[in-house]
Amino acid sequence: MTSILTNSAAMAALQTLRSIDNSLETTQARVSSGLRVETAADNAAYWSIATTMRSDNRAISTVADALGLGAAKVDTAYTSLESVIEVMSEIKAKLVAAREPGVDKSKINEEIKELKNQLVSAAQSASFSGENWLYNTGSDALGVKSVVASFVRTAGGNVKVATLDFDTENSVLVDEGDASRGYLTKSIDADALSESPAGTAREYYLIDMGSPGAGSPIEIDTNTSYDDLDDMISVTDYIIKDLTNAASTLGAITKRINMQESFVATLGDVIDKGIGRLVDADMNEESTRLKALQTQQQLGIQSLSIANSSAENILQLFRQ
Secondary structure (H helix, E strand, C coil): CCCCCHEEEEEEEEHHHHHHHHHHHHHHHHHCCCCCCCCCCCCCCHHHHHHHHCCCCCHHHHHHHHHHHHHHHHHHHHHHHHHHHHHHHHHHCCCCCCCHCCCCCCHHHHHHHHHHHHHHHHHHCECCCCEEEEEECCCCCCCCCEEEEEEEEEECCEEEEEEEEEEEHHCCCCCCHHHHCCCCCCCEEEHHHCCCCCCCCEEEEEECCCCCCCCCEEEEEEEEECCHHHHHHHHHHHHHHHHHHHHHHHHHHHHHHHHHHHHHHHHHHHHHHHHHHHEEECCCHHHHHHHHHHHHHHHHHHHEEEEEEHHHHHHHHCCC
C-alpha cells in the first residue's frame, strides 16, 4: 500500500542512517582520542580497572622520585664515610710512624690533630636535604631512617607504602649529645682488643666534642710509650673495621635502591602497557571502520533521498 502519510521506506532509511551516524560518531571519537574505552559508559569494567591502575602508576612514579632522593642521601653518607676511612688509615699510619725511634712525636701529633679536624669536617658535610646520617647534634639518637621503596596493592584491594629502613646507629661518626653513640667519639678498650687481655681497661677515644667518654684521647707527645702507641694503633684499627662495616652496609643499601629503581621503572612501563591493552583503540582497525562508515553514511543519505522522493511519484496518478 502506498501512503502519503506514512513512508515506511523513508523511516527504514532514516533508522539505518541514524545507526550509521552513531557508529561513525563513536569511531571518530576513538580515532581522535586514541581510546576505545574513554568513559565508564564505553565499558564500565575496563574503565574502572584502567582508572585504578593509572592512579597506582602515579603513586609508583612518586616512589621512583622518593627512591632517587633516598639514593642521594645514602650516596652522600657513603661518600663521606669512604673519605673518613681514608683519613683514619692515614692516622693509623702516623701512629705506626711514631713508633720508630728518634721521630718527632710532637710534629706527628700536629698532623694527627689536623686529620681529626678533617674527620669532623667530613662528618659535618655529609648532609643532603637537611639530613645527616653521620653527625648528630641533638640530645637524642638519630634513630632509624626510612626510604620509600615501593607502593603495594594487595589482592584484597588495600594499599600500603613499603620502606627500606637503615639504623643510623651503624653510621653515626660524631655525636655531640652522647659520645658513646659515635664511632669517632666513643671510648674503646684496647685491653679487650688484645690477644691476651690483662683485665685492666685501657680506654681511648679519637675525637672530643665537649663530652668525652672515659679514657684518654688518641694523641701523642714525647712521653708516649710504645705500649700506649700499640694500644692507640689497635683502637684505631678497630674503628676502621667498624667504619668499613658501616660503609659495606650503606653500599648494600645503595645496590638495593638501584635495583628497586630499575624495577619500579619497569613496573610502571608494564602497567602502562597493560592499561593500553584494555582501553587503547586499534588505530588500523578504527581507520578502516571509519572509511567504511563514511561510505555507508553516503549510501544511507542517498537511500533516504530515494525513499523521500517516492512520494512524489503519487502526483503522476493525478495528472491528466
